[in-house]
Amino acid sequence: SYELTQPPSVSVSPGQTARITCSGDALSRKYTYWYQRKPGQAPILVMYKDNERPSGIPERFSGSGSGTTVTLTISGVQAEDEADYYCQSAGSSSSYVVFGAGTKLTVL
Protein backbone atom coordinates (compact mmCIF):
# COMPACT_ATOMS: atom_id res chain seq x y z
CA SER A 1 0.00 0.00 0.00
CA TYR A 2 1.03 3.62 -0.09
CA GLU A 3 0.41 6.76 1.91
CA LEU A 4 -1.56 9.92 1.31
CA THR A 5 -0.21 13.02 3.03
CA GLN A 6 -2.44 15.83 4.23
CA PRO A 7 -1.65 18.89 6.37
CA PRO A 8 -2.95 18.36 9.91
CA SER A 9 -4.77 21.67 9.96
CA VAL A 10 -5.90 24.60 7.86
CA SER A 11 -7.41 27.78 9.24
CA VAL A 12 -9.31 30.46 7.36
CA SER A 13 -11.67 33.31 8.14
CA PRO A 14 -15.27 33.22 6.94
CA GLY A 15 -15.57 34.21 3.30
CA GLN A 16 -11.98 33.32 2.48
CA THR A 17 -10.76 30.39 0.40
CA ALA A 18 -9.54 27.20 2.05
CA ARG A 19 -7.22 24.87 0.17
CA ILE A 20 -6.57 21.38 1.52
CA THR A 21 -3.90 19.34 -0.20
CA CYS A 22 -3.37 15.61 -0.50
CA SER A 23 -0.14 14.16 -1.83
CA GLY A 24 0.69 10.64 -2.89
CA ASP A 25 2.87 8.92 -5.45
CA ALA A 26 -0.07 7.30 -7.22
CA LEU A 27 -2.33 10.32 -7.40
CA SER A 28 -1.17 11.17 -10.91
CA ARG A 29 -2.62 7.82 -11.99
CA LYS A 30 -5.52 7.39 -9.57
CA TYR A 31 -8.63 9.34 -8.76
CA THR A 32 -8.94 11.13 -5.43
CA TYR A 33 -12.09 11.30 -3.34
CA TRP A 34 -12.79 13.72 -0.49
CA TYR A 35 -14.92 13.29 2.62
CA GLN A 36 -16.14 15.79 5.18
CA ARG A 37 -16.60 14.61 8.71
CA LYS A 38 -18.10 16.67 11.48
CA PRO A 39 -17.97 15.54 15.12
CA GLY A 40 -20.58 12.95 15.89
CA GLN A 41 -21.69 12.67 12.29
CA ALA A 42 -21.07 10.17 9.53
CA PRO A 43 -18.61 11.16 6.79
CA ILE A 44 -20.02 12.80 3.67
CA LEU A 45 -18.57 12.41 0.19
CA VAL A 46 -17.93 15.95 -1.08
CA MET A 47 -15.82 15.26 -4.16
CA TYR A 48 -15.32 12.24 -6.38
CA LYS A 49 -13.02 11.44 -9.28
CA ASP A 50 -10.82 14.42 -8.42
CA ASN A 51 -13.26 17.20 -9.32
CA GLU A 52 -16.84 15.92 -9.50
CA ARG A 53 -19.37 17.07 -6.91
CA PRO A 54 -22.11 14.70 -5.74
CA SER A 55 -25.58 16.13 -5.81
CA GLY A 56 -26.32 18.31 -2.83
CA ILE A 57 -22.75 19.47 -2.32
CA PRO A 58 -22.46 23.25 -2.62
CA GLU A 59 -20.68 24.75 -5.62
CA ARG A 60 -18.13 26.38 -3.34
CA PHE A 61 -16.47 22.97 -3.09
CA SER A 62 -14.14 22.17 -5.98
CA GLY A 63 -11.28 19.81 -6.69
CA SER A 64 -8.15 19.98 -8.78
CA GLY A 65 -4.90 18.16 -9.23
CA SER A 66 -1.36 18.61 -10.43
CA GLY A 67 0.94 15.64 -10.65
CA THR A 68 1.01 13.82 -7.36
CA THR A 69 -0.86 16.50 -5.38
CA VAL A 70 -4.58 17.11 -5.41
CA THR A 71 -6.39 19.99 -3.78
CA LEU A 72 -9.85 20.42 -2.30
CA THR A 73 -10.79 24.08 -2.51
CA ILE A 74 -13.61 25.62 -0.53
CA SER A 75 -14.42 29.11 -1.78
CA GLY A 76 -16.24 31.56 0.44
CA VAL A 77 -15.82 29.36 3.49
CA GLN A 78 -18.75 29.30 5.89
CA ALA A 79 -18.82 28.41 9.57
CA GLU A 80 -20.66 25.19 8.72
CA ASP A 81 -17.66 24.02 6.70
CA GLU A 82 -15.61 23.55 9.85
CA ALA A 83 -14.85 19.82 9.89
CA ASP A 84 -12.22 17.20 9.29
CA TYR A 85 -11.54 16.46 5.63
CA TYR A 86 -10.10 13.18 4.41
CA CYS A 87 -8.74 12.35 1.00
CA GLN A 88 -9.00 8.79 -0.27
CA SER A 89 -7.61 6.88 -3.19
CA ALA A 90 -7.16 3.33 -4.38
CA GLY A 91 -4.40 0.80 -4.53
CA SER A 92 -2.66 -0.44 -7.63
CA SER A 93 -5.08 -3.35 -7.89
CA SER A 94 -8.72 -3.47 -6.86
CA SER A 95 -7.67 -4.81 -3.50
CA TYR A 96 -7.44 -1.87 -1.15
CA VAL A 97 -8.38 1.67 -0.27
CA VAL A 98 -6.19 4.26 1.39
CA PHE A 99 -7.19 7.35 3.36
CA GLY A 100 -5.13 10.37 4.21
CA ALA A 101 -4.71 11.18 7.90
CA GLY A 102 -7.20 14.01 7.66
CA THR A 103 -7.07 17.80 7.81
CA LYS A 104 -8.92 19.79 10.42
CA LEU A 105 -10.43 22.88 8.86
CA THR A 106 -10.97 25.65 11.37
CA VAL A 107 -13.11 28.63 10.49
CA LEU A 108 -11.81 31.49 12.57
Next chain:
Amino acid sequence: QVQLVESGGGVVQPGRSLRLSCAASGFTFSSFGFHWVRQAPGKGLEWVAVLWSDGSKEYYADSVKGRFTISRDKSKNTLYLQINSLRAEDTAVYYCARDNYGDYVMPFQYAMDLWGQGTTVTVSS
Protein backbone atom coordinates in the same frame (compact mmCIF):
# COMPACT_ATOMS: atom_id res chain seq x y z
CA GLN B 1 -35.40 6.65 3.84
CA VAL B 2 -31.99 5.84 2.41
CA GLN B 3 -29.80 4.80 5.31
CA LEU B 4 -27.35 2.37 6.84
CA VAL B 5 -27.62 1.45 10.50
CA GLU B 6 -24.83 -0.41 12.26
CA SER B 7 -25.18 -2.52 15.37
CA GLY B 8 -23.36 -5.19 17.31
CA GLY B 9 -20.59 -3.21 18.93
CA GLY B 10 -19.68 -3.45 22.58
CA VAL B 11 -16.94 -4.12 25.09
CA VAL B 12 -15.15 -7.37 24.36
CA GLN B 13 -12.17 -9.13 25.88
CA PRO B 14 -9.03 -9.63 23.82
CA GLY B 15 -9.09 -12.82 21.81
CA ARG B 16 -12.88 -13.01 21.65
CA SER B 17 -15.11 -12.60 18.60
CA LEU B 18 -17.81 -10.17 17.57
CA ARG B 19 -20.15 -9.79 14.62
CA LEU B 20 -21.16 -6.34 13.46
CA SER B 21 -24.27 -5.79 11.38
CA CYS B 22 -25.27 -3.04 9.00
CA ALA B 23 -28.92 -2.84 8.01
CA ALA B 24 -29.62 -1.08 4.72
CA SER B 25 -32.90 0.51 3.72
CA GLY B 26 -34.33 2.81 1.07
CA PHE B 27 -32.33 1.46 -1.86
CA THR B 28 -31.61 -1.78 -3.72
CA PHE B 29 -29.11 -3.45 -1.43
CA SER B 30 -27.94 -6.07 -3.91
CA SER B 31 -26.96 -3.47 -6.51
CA PHE B 32 -24.10 -2.06 -4.47
CA GLY B 33 -20.81 -3.10 -3.01
CA PHE B 34 -20.08 -2.20 0.58
CA HIS B 35 -17.17 -1.30 2.80
CA TRP B 36 -16.29 -1.33 6.45
CA VAL B 37 -14.20 1.58 7.66
CA ARG B 38 -13.07 2.20 11.22
CA GLN B 39 -11.79 5.10 13.25
CA ALA B 40 -9.74 4.45 16.36
CA PRO B 41 -9.82 7.01 19.16
CA GLY B 42 -7.86 10.09 18.16
CA LYS B 43 -6.99 8.63 14.77
CA GLY B 44 -8.19 9.06 11.21
CA LEU B 45 -10.31 6.84 9.02
CA GLU B 46 -8.93 3.40 8.24
CA TRP B 47 -10.39 1.25 5.49
CA VAL B 48 -11.08 -2.30 6.65
CA ALA B 49 -12.78 -4.33 3.91
CA VAL B 50 -14.84 -4.26 0.74
CA LEU B 51 -17.39 -6.68 -0.72
CA TRP B 52 -18.24 -6.34 -4.38
CA SER B 53 -21.83 -5.83 -5.45
CA ASP B 54 -22.02 -9.27 -7.07
CA GLY B 55 -20.48 -10.85 -3.99
CA SER B 56 -17.66 -12.35 -6.03
CA LYS B 57 -14.76 -10.54 -4.40
CA GLU B 58 -13.82 -9.35 -0.96
CA TYR B 59 -10.64 -7.58 0.04
CA TYR B 60 -9.16 -6.67 3.40
CA ALA B 61 -6.66 -4.29 4.89
CA ASP B 62 -3.41 -6.02 5.83
CA SER B 63 -4.06 -5.15 9.48
CA VAL B 64 -7.17 -7.33 9.61
CA LYS B 65 -6.52 -9.98 6.98
CA GLY B 66 -7.18 -13.47 8.29
CA ARG B 67 -9.19 -12.23 11.31
CA PHE B 68 -12.05 -10.25 9.75
CA THR B 69 -14.67 -11.49 7.30
CA ILE B 70 -17.11 -9.32 5.38
CA SER B 71 -20.35 -10.89 4.19
CA ARG B 72 -23.95 -10.06 3.42
CA ASP B 73 -27.45 -11.51 3.55
CA LYS B 74 -29.39 -10.14 0.59
CA SER B 75 -32.67 -11.49 1.98
CA LYS B 76 -32.20 -9.28 5.04
CA ASN B 77 -30.53 -6.32 3.30
CA THR B 78 -27.77 -6.64 5.84
CA LEU B 79 -23.99 -6.44 5.70
CA TYR B 80 -21.84 -8.12 8.32
CA LEU B 81 -18.34 -7.95 9.67
CA GLN B 82 -17.16 -10.98 11.62
CA ILE B 83 -14.25 -10.04 13.83
CA ASN B 84 -12.19 -12.80 15.40
CA SER B 85 -9.19 -12.79 17.72
CA LEU B 86 -9.90 -9.23 18.81
CA ARG B 87 -6.94 -7.09 19.78
CA ALA B 88 -6.68 -3.84 21.69
CA GLU B 89 -5.79 -2.08 18.45
CA ASP B 90 -9.17 -3.07 16.99
CA THR B 91 -10.83 -0.62 19.38
CA ALA B 92 -12.62 1.83 17.11
CA VAL B 93 -15.89 3.10 15.77
CA TYR B 94 -16.82 0.87 12.85
CA TYR B 95 -18.74 2.32 9.92
CA CYS B 96 -20.35 0.57 7.02
CA ALA B 97 -20.45 2.49 3.78
CA ARG B 98 -22.03 2.01 0.39
CA ASP B 99 -19.70 1.83 -2.59
CA ASN B 100 -20.68 4.32 -5.25
CA TYR B 101 -19.19 7.09 -7.43
CA GLY B 102 -16.01 5.12 -7.94
CA ASP B 103 -14.36 4.10 -11.16
CA TYR B 104 -15.40 0.59 -12.08
CA VAL B 105 -13.01 -0.16 -14.89
CA MET B 106 -10.42 -2.64 -13.71
CA PRO B 107 -8.63 -2.08 -11.45
CA PHE B 108 -11.57 -0.67 -9.52
CA GLN B 109 -11.24 2.57 -7.62
CA TYR B 110 -13.76 2.70 -4.83
CA ALA B 111 -15.70 5.55 -3.26
CA MET B 112 -18.27 5.66 -0.50
CA ASP B 113 -21.37 7.80 -0.84
CA LEU B 114 -23.52 6.65 2.07
CA TRP B 115 -22.28 5.95 5.57
CA GLY B 116 -23.89 4.73 8.74
CA GLN B 117 -23.51 6.43 12.10
CA GLY B 118 -21.12 3.78 13.34
CA THR B 119 -20.96 1.21 16.12
CA THR B 120 -18.28 1.25 18.80
CA VAL B 121 -16.05 -1.71 19.54
CA THR B 122 -13.91 -1.57 22.65
CA VAL B 123 -11.43 -4.36 23.27
CA SER B 124 -10.48 -4.49 26.90
CA SER B 125 -9.91 -7.04 29.62
